[in-house]
Amino acid sequence: MNEPSSDFPVTRSVLARLDEWLMALASPLLPFQQVATPEPVDGFLWMFREQTERALCVGKAVRMLSAIRAALILADLGYIAECGTILRTVSDFANEIIAVCEGCTRGAPTTAQARFVQQYFTPIAATPDEYDEQERERWVTRDELLSRHVQWATENGGDPIRARKVFRFVAHLYDKFVHGAYITAMELFNPRAQAFMLRVCEFLSVEGSPRRAGRG
Numbered sequence: 001m002n003e004p005s006s007d008f009p010v011t012r013s014v015l016a017r018l019d020e021w022l023m024a025l026a027s028p029l030l031p032f033q034q035v036a037t038p039e040p041v042d043g044f045l046w047m048f049r050e051q052t053e054r055a056l057c058v059g060k061a062v063r064m065l066s067a068i069r070a071a072l073i074l075a076d077l078g079y080i081a082e083c084g085t086i087l088r089t090v091s092d093f094a095n096e097i098i099a100v101c102e103g104c105t106r107g108a109p110t111t112a113q114a115r116f117v118q119q120y121f122t123p124i125a126a127t128p129d130e131y132d133e134q135e136r137e138r139w140v141t142r143d144e145l146l147s148r149h150v151q152w153a154t155e156n157g158g159d160p161i162r163a164r165k166v167f168r169f170v171a172h173l174y175d176k177f178v179h180g181a182y183i184t185a186m187e188l189f190n191p192r193a194q195a196f197m198l199r200v201c202e203f204l205s206v207e208g209s210p211r212r213a214g215r216g
């Protein structure tokens with residue numbers, strides 16, 4: 001069995017540089033503002049000084065890069081279902097960044113792109129009563145943002161129909177982990193032990209010996 005540190009060397013090498021890449025993007029936005037939280041919460045939040053597409057992409061990238069590292073740790077430990085759940089968020093964040101950047105490149109964001117940025121910076125309710133009193137807003141959907149990926153493929157000589165199919169299929173697969181689909185539970189069944197693998201997922205190697213999932 002290989003040690004986790006020897007698996008996926010290119011991936012691990014890239015992950016090791018993510019901090020410097022992210023801070024290169026975030027540095028122009030520093031320092032952040034320290035804003036007091038509304039009553040009844042006693043504290044403060046760090047906030048961007050601008051509510052722009054650039055700030056949104058940095059914020060999404062922070063979550064995306066942290067999640068990628070967490071997913072790799074879970075894969076090394078054999079928690080493949082939980083790894084898939086986190087990678088669903090990574091996929092969503094990446095697609096959202098691409099959609100917002102596409103609007104910036106054209107210099108004229110669509111209604112969905114502009115609303116997505118506005119919704120990102122909308123303060124969340126601080127109490128159950130405040131949440132209950134808020135007017136319900138329809139959030140920008142994944143398919144609405146996906147339409148810009150398709151447009152980008154069209155404008156750059158790609159296959160828009162294929163692009164839509166692939167993006168939606170990948171999202172469809174990751175959704176299964178988030179919603180605990182039937183297949184994601186049965187992947188954790190060990191026929192040798194006739195039990196579910198709730199602590200670590202193992203599979204049989206070609207030689208017939210058990211190995212942890214995620215290790216090469």
